[in-house]
Amino acid sequence: MIIEQPPQFFRYFYKQALWRIHPEEKAVYLTFDDGPIPEVTPWVLELLEKEDIKATFFMVGDNVRKYPDIFQMVKDQGHAIGNHTFHHISGALHTSYKYLRDADEANELLHSKLFRPPHGWMRIQQYWVLRHYYKIVMWDVVTRDYSKRLRGPQVLANVLKYTRPGSIITFHDSLKSWNNGNLQYALPASIQFLKSEGYEFKTIE
Secondary structure, eight states: OTTTSOOHHHHGGGTTSBSBOOTTSSEEEEEEESOOOTTTHHHHHHHHHHHTOOOEEEEOHHHHHHOHHHHHHHHHTTOEEEEOOSSOOOGGGSOHHHHHHHHHHHHHHHOOSEEOOGGGOOOHHHHHHHTTTSEEBOOSEEOOTTOSSOOHHHHHHHHHHHOOTTBEEEEEOSHHHHHTSHHHHHHHHHHHHHHHTTOEEOOOO
């Protein structure tokens, strides 16, 4: 549960970050990390368009550099954009100077006020600087679609078990989630379940 739905003590470290939004509303916030990439992102966009859903994409700057046409597709379809650093680097493994510069480099392409740290966390000093320039967006539900240990039904089970009003739900438009088939199975099924439960889908602004 610590991974799928972080407990309060974990959320304490980033007090002013978004973990859950307006829990009094029957709404959820679908987010996608690590794109855009040609093998996965267009499929996600096609599904979202079919279901009339808008989502928030936290993008890696280097992928935006390599695939500007897909980046533009996401924007043109009305989805929200967030910063996921330029090289998808871990705050724990890099100096704060390097980490902050990497975020700035990504934002030269993204022009977003939203930021999500790769791997779900960063050093406190990195957080304290970035929160002055960005709205830091964490998550309320991590589907773990990227995991080699899980299969599609288990990923779907995480959504069914942990989603609640106001949940920020994290999927990945990445090869890790695609190559194991988890995204293709769990994302459509999750959307159908959430719709059947009466949830509205919103973007993070």
